[in-house]
Amino acid sequence: MSARVRIVGGGLAGCEAALSLAAQGTPVLMVEQKPLRRSPAHRLDGPAELVCSNSLKSVRLDSASGLFKEELKRLGSRLLPLAEACALPAGAALAVDPAAFSARVEQALDADPRIERVSEEVVSLPESPCIVATGPLTGAALSAEIEAHFGQGRLSFYDAIAPSVSRESLVEGALFTASRYDKGEADYLNAPLDRATYDAFTAALAAAEPYPAKDFEAGVPYFESCLPVEVIAARGAESLRFGPFRPVGLRDPVTGRRPHAVLQLRRENAEGSVWGLVGCQTRLRIGDQQRIFGMIPALAEAEFVRYGAMHRNFFLDFPSTLTPFQESRARAGLFFAGQMTGVEGYVESIGSGLLAARHLADRLAGRSPSLPPAETLTGALLRFLVGQTPGRSQPMNVAFGLLPALDGPRRGKGARKQAYAERSLAALDAYLQESQDLRA
Structure with a gap:
């Protein structure tokens, strides 16, 4: 036996x-x-x-x-x-x-x-x-x-999960590869936002309704270093630009200038088929995640592999x-x-x-x-x-x-x-x- x-x-x-x-x-x-x-x-x-x-x-x-x-x-x-x-x-x-x-x-x-x-x-x-x-x-x-x-x-x-998207669904012409200040390899995909897009994006984030916490999650604290992206946006119009969407150290090769704001995406598997939205952990409902992140030009046709959650x-x-x-x-x-x-x-x-x-x-x-x-x-x-x-x-x-x-x-x-x-x-x-x- x-x-x-x-x-x-x-x-x-x-x-x-x-x-x-x-x-x-x-x-x-x-x-x-x-x-x-x-x-x-x-x-x-x-x-x-x-x-x-x-x-x-x-x-x-x-x-x-x-x-x-x-x-x-x-x-x-x-x-x-x-x-x-x-x-x-x-x-x-x-x-x-x-x-x-x-x-x-x-x-x-x-x-x-x-x-x-x-x-x-x-x-x-x-x-x-x-x-x-x-x-x-x-x-x-x-x-x-x-x-x-x-x-x-x-x-x-x-868990504090940021959404992930498939690489092949990203709009190629709306991305550039670079690391901040050109340090190391160009390991990040960068999705620039102009002022109008950024303002609309942050307003939509701040107005969106997150999933309510379950009873057994009541009182679970947010860590300041891992805040939901919608909480950061609600603190003020410029909060994301001085946080995860900060453009410092990056230059858009199309315009030759520093973008108004930048969403960075980081590779999540060796094949490079899945990329995560850096700093975008969120409690937003799935429909809102699709709609709001889809306002970013590079993500207009994005297929979500994983939705954010906390x-x-x-x-x-x-x-x-x-x-x-x-x-x-x-x-x-x-x-x-x-x-x-x-x-x-x-x-x-x-x-x-x-x-x-x-x-x-x-x-x-x-x-x-x-x-x-x-x-x-x-x-x-x-x-x-x-x-x-x-x-x-x-x-x-x-x-x-x-x-x-x-x-x-x-x-x-x-x-x-x-x-x-x-x-x-x-x-x-x-x-x-x-x-x-x-x-x-």
Whole structure:
């Protein structure tokens, strides 16, 4: 019999990992604090609770979320079929009844003789083999244990995310490459704003309504060095020009003069396909982010890979704490999964749990784990997380911008997404066939 795996946490990632391991014949002890104790965000006693929206986003293959779901189903996801079984009418999106979904997951866990469930609060890291998937509201005692395990400075307790955009969607003629004062390499893309554009942009920022904080986030302070861009704009018309949009040390090669203001964009992956808006962490609603940042000429046609957000969120600095296979760099056999690894979103958490289970199963069987291909969203997301600059990592969701560029001439948006999907699924099928051959 295989060694019993302990899974800490009964959210989406933990439940996916438990069901996936059990399906491979591995016995599982699943430890979850509910119903004895709930975090401030939870309302149900059951597992796999959807704490905010009930939408798992689009099912269309020409969307990143839809393609990602298809990849996970081909990889053997146990939760996605359960979600589809309690879907609600929602057009091209997969929306579910949260209570019905939780009940179906609980039934699946209880029906599997390889899974034992225990209700208790875990306050220390269990022995290996183990998957920790306790989520963004991990309790104080376990958080302290994890921090002691990895060392100080390797964990974050809230996120302050600036939007990211795909490189190919930027307006090329409205950008120039440079670093301030021409120091070092020209590593930044610079999007100049003239006075009229800047004034309209800052006025729109100051007037926009941010997302309200959730009850359990009340009182979380802003740090002066990491203020939301709309808060800076509300302090005065010139505040951004003396802050993240300062033009000093930069010269627009088109005009030969210093711009009135400049938005800088910084590369976020080695391929240069994703660029982040420097200093633009925000709580604005998604529609306002699209509209207001789209006022900047270089971003007029921007495709957002990730939207800005600021909220309470316990997560690891993936590149310095975890291997690409979600295993602790400090201890073999200790894996982490779900939102605490830096994935953002329901389906991303499911995928993280599924991959952690696959990687741990490989370790138990004496096999070397392998990542899905870079051409898949599943593989691209993990590669992005581990490839971030240590100490500067931020959560990420799946997006086409994470994928390697397509070969051949530039396509229209619809054709490009279809080509990404076709390439991804072909690469995944080949990977699964190769994996099956190795395990045979």
